[in-house]
Amino acid sequence: MGSSFFCExxxxxMPLTQSSFVSALVASAExxxxxxxxxxxxxxxxxxxxxxxxxxxxxxKGYANFGGVVDLRKLSEGTRVLDDISVEIxxxxxxxxxxxxxxxxxxKSCIRDRITFSSYAFSSLLSLCASSGLVDCAVQFHAxxxxxxxxxxxxxxxxxxxxxxxxxxxxxxxxxxxxxxSRDIVTWxxxxxxxxxxxxxxxxxxxxxxxxxxxMQMNESSFWSFLSCCxxxxxxxxxxxxxxxxxxxxxxxxxGTDNIILTMYCKxxxxxxxxxxxxxMEGQDNVSFNMMMSLYRSCGxxxxxxxxxxxxxxxxxxxxxxxxxxxxxxxxxxxxxxxGEQAHGSITKxxxxxxxxxxNSILEMYSQDGRIxxxxxxxYDIAKPDIFSWNxxxxxxxxxxxxxxxxxxxxxMEDLGVNPNEFSYSALLAVCSSAAxxxxxxxxxxxxxxxxxxxxxxxxxxLITMYSNCHTMKEALAVFKEISLPDNxxxxxxxxxxxxxxxxxxxxxxxxxxxxxxxxxxxxTYASVCMACATLxxxxxGSQFHVQAITSGCESDVPLSNSxxxxxxxxxxxxxxxxxxxxxxxxxxxTWxxxxxxxxHNGLASKAIDVFEEMKLSGMxxxxxxxxxxxxxxxxxxxxxxAWYYFNSMHENYGITPLEEHYSCMVxxxxxxxxxxxxxxxxxxxxxxxxxxxxxxxxxxxxxxGNLILGKVAAKRIMQLEPRDxxxxxxxxxxxxxxxxxxxxxxxxxxxxxMGVKKTVGFSWISS
Numbered sequence: 001m002g003s004s005f006f007c008e009x010x011x012x013x014m015p016l017t018q019s020s021f022v023s024a025l026v027a028s029a030e031x032x033x034x035x036x037x038x039x040x041x042x043x044x045x046x047x048x049x050x051x052x053x054x055x056x057x058x059x060x061k062g063y064a065n066f067g068g069v070v071d072l073r074k075l076s077e078g079t080r081v082l083d084d085i086s087v088e089i090x091x092x093x094x095x096x097x098x099x100x101x102x103x104x105x106x107x108k109s110c111i112r113d114r115i116t117f118s119s120y121a122f123s124s125l126l127s128l129c130a131s132s133g134l135v136d137c138a139v140q141f142h143a144x145x146x147x148x149x150x151x152x153x154x155x156x157x158x159x160x161x162x163x164x165x166x167x168x169x170x171x172x173x174x175x176x177x178x179x180x181x182s183r184d185i186v187t188w189x190x191x192x193x194x195x196x197x198x199x200x201x202x203x204x205x206x207x208x209x210x211x212x213x214x215x216m217q218m219n220e221s222s223f224w225s226f227l228s229c230c231x232x233x234x235x236x237x238x239x240x241x242x243x244x245x246x247x248x249x250x251x252x253x254x255x256g257t258d259n260i261i262l263t264m265y266c267k268x269x270x271x272x273x274x275x276x277x278x279x280x281m282e283g284q285d286n287v288s289f290n291m292m293m294s295l296y297r298s299c300g301x302x303x304x305x306x307x308x309x310x311x312x313x314x315x316x317x318x319x320x321x322x323x324x325x326x327x328x329x330x331x332x333x334x335x336x337x338x339x340g341e342q343a344h345g346s347i348t349k350x351x352x353x354x355x356x357x358x359x360n361s362i363l364e365m366y367s368q369d370g371r372i373x374x375x376x377x378x379x380y381d382i383a384k385p386d387i388f389s390w391n392x393x394x395x396x397x398x399x400x401x402x403x404x405x406x407x408x409x410x411x412x413m414e415d416l417g418v419n420p421n422e423f424s425y426s427a428l429l430a431v432c433s434s435a436a437x438x439x440x441x442x443x444x445x446x447x448x449x450x451x452x453x454x455x456x457x458x459x460x461x462x463l464i465t466m467y468s469n470c471h472t473m474k475e476a477l478a479v480f481k482e483i484s485l486p487d488n489x490x491x492x493x494x495x496x497x498x499x500x501x502x503x504x505x506x507x508x509x510x511x512x513x514x515x516x517x518x519x520x521x522x523x524x525t526y527a528s529v530c531m532a533c534a535t536l537x538x539x540x541x542g543s544q545f546h547v548q549a550i551t552s553g554c555e556s557d558v559p560l561s562n563s564x565x566x567x568x569x570x571x572x573x574x575x576x577x578x579x580x581x582x583x584x585x586x587x588x589x590x591t592w593x594x595x596x597x598x599x600x601h602n603g604l605a606s607k608a609i610d611v612f613e614e615m616k617l618s619g620m621x622x623x624x625x626x627x628x629x630x631x632x633x634x635x636x637x638x639x640x641x642x643a644w645y646y647f648n649s650m651h652e653n654y655g656i657t658p659l660e661e662h663y664s665c666m667v668x669x670x671x672x673x674x675x676x677x678x679x680x681x682x683x684x685x686x687x688x689x690x691x692x693x694x695x696x697x698x699x700x701x702x703x704x705x706g707n708l709i710l711g712k713v714a715a716k717r718i719m720q721l722e723p724r725d726x727x728x729x730x731x732x733x734x735x736x737x738x739x740x741x742x743x744x745x746x747x748x749x750x751x752x753x754x755m756g757v758k759k760t761v762g763f764s765w766i767s768s
Contacts, residue, residue, distance in 0.1 A: 158186045165194020189221050196228035201264075202238045204229030208245065227260050236268040243273075259287050266295040290323045302330040306339060313346065321352040328361040332368050340365045360388050367396035387421055394427035406431050407440065419451070422459045429466040438470040445479075454482060461489045468497030473506070491519040492528075499528035504535035511545075521548070523557035530563035539571035562590045569598020589623055596629035605637030624656055631665035635672065643669045660691055667694045671701030676710050692721040 142160055157180045164173035177183070177191045188211045195204035208226050212218070218226065230246065233239045243261055258281045265274035278284060278292050289312040296305035309327045312319060319327075324347045331340030344362055352358045359382045366375040375396060382389055390413055397405040406428060413420060420428075425448055432441035445463055453459055460483050467476035476497050483490055491514040498507035511529045514521065521529075526549040533542030546564055549555055561584040568576040577598045584591050592615040599608035612630050615622060627650050634643035647666055650656040663686050670679035676698065683694050695714045702711030 154180065154182050154184055154187060158184075158190045161187065161190040161194065165191065165197060168198060170194060170198055170200065183216075185216060185219055185222065188216055189219075189225055192222065192229065193225040196225055196232065199232040201229040201232030202235050205233060205238050205242050205245075209241070227257065230260050230264045232267065233264045234268055236265075236270045236273075239264045239268040239270055240273070259285070259291070262288055262291050266291050269295075269299060271295060271299050271301070284317075286318045286320075289317045290320055293319075293323050294326060297326045297330055302333045305330045306334065306336065309343065310339075319346070321347070321355045321358050324352060325355075325358045325361040328358075328365050332361075332365040335369070337365070337369050337371075354383065356382065356384070356386055356389075360386070360392065363389060363392045367392050370396075370400065372396065372400070372402075387418070387424065390418060390420070391423045391427060394424055395430075398427045398430040401431065403431050403437060403440065420447070422453060422456045425453070425459055426462045429462045432466045433469040435470050435472075438472065441466045441470060455484075457483060457485070457487050457490065461487075461493055464490065464493040464497065468493065468500065471501055473497055473501055473503060486519070488520045488522065491517070492522055492525045495521075495525050496528040499532045499535075502535070504532035507532040508536070508538070508541065515548075521552065521554075523554045523560050526552075526554050527557070527559040527563040530560065530567045534563065534567035534570040537570050539568075539573060542567045542571065556585075558584060558586055558588055558591065562588075562594045565591065565594035565598060569594065569601055572602060574598055574602050574604065587618075587620070589620055589626070592618075592620055593623070593625045593629055596626060597632065600629050600633035600636060603636045605633040605639060608633035609642070622654060622656075624650075624659060624662070627656065627658075628661050628665060631662060631669070635665055635669045638669075638672060640669055640673045640675070660686075660688070660693070664691075664693050664697065667697050671697055674701075674705060676701055676705060676707055680710060680713070690717070690721075692718050695721070 157176055161173045161176050164170070164176065173191060173194050177187065180187055188207070192204050192207055192211075195201070195207060204226070208218075208222075208229070211222075226242075227246070230239075230242045233242060242264060246257055246261055258277065262274055262277050262281075265271075265277060274292065274295055278288055281288060289308065293305050293308050293312070296302070296308065306327065309319070309323075309330075324343060327343045328340055328347075331337065331343060340362075344365075347358055347362070359378060363375055363378045363382075366372075366378060375393070379385060379389060379393060390409065393409050394406060397409065410420070410428060413424075425444055428444045429441060431437060432444070441463075444466075448454070448459060448463070460479055463479045464476045467473065467479065476494065480486060480490060480494055491510075495507050495511045495514060498504070498510055507529060511521070511525065511532075514525075526545060529545050530542055530549075533539075533545065542564075546567075549560060554560055561580055564580045565577045565584075568574070568580065577595060581587070581591060581595045592611065596608045596611050596615075599605075599611060608629060612622070612626065615626070627646060630646050631643055634640075634646065643666060647658065647662065650658055650662065663682065666682055667679045670676070670682065679698055679701070683690055683698065686694070695717045699711055699714035699718065702708070702714060
């Protein structure tokens with residue numbers, strides 16, 4: 001309206017005054033009309049009003065709001081005299097348009113010309129710098145503020161505190177606060193909000209208490225800043241203090257405080273307090289349900305998290321993608337697949353299925369339950385699977401021994417240019433647990449070298465384990481030597497690897513080196529090294545390791561107890577074996593087997609069978625190793641009928657298919673009893689390819705019993721299976737000798753020579 005009257009006055013030729021121009025410019029600013037502003041500017045220039053200070057300032061303000069930096073520069077250069085108002089308008093205009101270099105230049109020139117500034121101008125300028133993230137520029141203004149003596153002005157100090165705290169320079173903000181002698185409510189609020197902005201909730205609460213002790217009363221702004229601090233508290237004790245304070249000051253603002261208190265207890269892991277707040281809330285909303293479910297899950301209360309999900313779902317509350325993803329994880333932990341599928345349906349319905357971390361949670365749930373088809377479907381529905389998605393597939397396939405699938409996924413990753421990480425390689429190595437998969441393990445090792453991941457000790461430990469499982473300890477040792485700083489797991493993996501590969505002496509030696517290096521042994525190490533001592537029948541060394549295990553607090557470990565039972569049994573200390581057995585609280589099948597085999601090894605057949613019967617009464621199911629121990633006991637005692645009973649009961653009563661070692665025991669029992677024909681019939685009835693061991697047992701019995709006919713049959717079969725084995729030739733030769741047939745004895749010796757078979761030189765390893 002004002003600009004229209006101004007235009008009518010121009011057309012009518014009416015005289016215009018300073019007031020007319022200022023009013024027209026104000027009206028143009030209110031209308032946000034750049035065109036009207038330009039018309040008034042032209043008229044003021046024609047009629048000579050541009051030099052008027054009031055008109056010039058109004059124009060500056062108009063261009064500051066609707067013009068550009070170039071317009072401001074031209075106008076400021078055309079203005080003869082700049083007063084403090086002109087400078088303030090220009091400074092704010094430059095700052096609004098991001099021309100901070102122009103603002104700083106003007107600022108310095110005004111200081112040089114001794115033009116005074118209001119504290120409001122400085123405060124506005126500093127606030128704009130802070131909001132634009134121009135910390136360096138704000139620091140320069142701060143220096144200028146000190147020069148002109150405005151650093152004592154509380155409004156300027158407040159702006160500086162806000163600027164420094166918003167730019168994450170809390171130390172400078174706190175120094176200014178402590179230096180300020182005339183703090184007002186804004187000073188306190190500025191630092192409290194700054195601490196909240198930087199997630200320093202605990203420090204913010206302390207400052208609020210200090211403020212109240214000083215006698216300063218909180219206003220609404222203080223309370224909101226205080227609540228923001230509450231939302232980032234991590235200390236439970238501070239959370240409790242803040243809760244009391246919120247209840248006292250709740251009258252200032254009574255909206256959303258329940259959820260803020262709940263947030264406070266959730267972040268400080270105050271589960272009981274959070275439950276009390278949640279239950280006392282008049283109306284739990286979506287936010288409170290989401291927070292409580294997340295808290296339950298983060299504290300390991302997966303059942304409670306799922307129960308709350310069911311309640312929220314029943315009441316129709318909206319749950320965010322993070323919480324639904326957490327519900328899926330909880331269902332995975334609790335093995336509640338049906339409920340997990342229900343949560344999956346809710347996720348799909350809510351449209352969260354495409355969120356990568358949600359999809360990964362669903363993927364992991366199906367993989368852990370072995371639902372491979374559903375897992376693959378989810379994976380291929382993900383637009384851009386991340387490395388976690390690929391690794392989930394790796395680990396699932398590895399856990400089920402699907403080597404071909406693992407290799408297929410690895411190839412797909414290479415084709416798509418996806419680089420595996422250390423977890424991918426660990427999953428790949430997990431499937432390489434036998435000599436048949438060694439070539440894959442070596443390829444993985446080569447990729448690890450190529451990717452430069454030799455620094456990852458955990459990955460190198462996985463390589464050691466892989467080579468140990470594939471029975472290539474030389475390569476395992478080479479990997480160990482490549483580790484610059486092997487950790488406890490590296491040493492333990494080597495000791496265990498040697499032991500499980502039957503290299504007992506090397507296992508003991510490596511343990512001694514490990515001990516001297518200062519590395520710490522664990523349950524597995526002691527179990528492995530004690531088993532190595534059992535293999536070596538090394539009682540003194542084994543008992544020393546036992547003492548070390550007790551000193552380290554590892555004696556209660558069941559695998560270690562099993563190794564000790566076996567070790568003492570192999571060393572003839574059967575009473576010590578029994579003591580360890582009795583002291584083992586949670587006996588597993590290996591514990592029982594170790595004692596049965598210990599008694600069998602020491603010729604105490606009746607005690608071995610008694611332990612077996614006791615094992616059955618305890619409810620423990622025997623396995624194949626159990627029957628090896630029982631049959632060995634029967635063999636040592638010559639209990640043929642009992643041996644047949646236990647051998648037949650394996651399949652009939654326990655569904656255990658007899659293996660090579662069970663047949664070997666039975667053949668040995670029959671041969672010791674002189675039932676060679678029955679032993680031969682049992683060998684012929686074996687449902688798998690016969691090994692040389694059973695024939696060697698029979699051949700040795702033929703030598704003892706002078707049965708030349710069966711001896712020839714057994715020797716022939718051994719020579720077919722192992723033509724380079726000297727034992728069969730020696731036994732057959734000795735069999736001929738036992739019946740006085742020197743001619744055939746010499747013929748066998750000559751055949752052995754012609755075949756290039758040499759007798760293995762015997763040796764003895766005696767501990768000192």
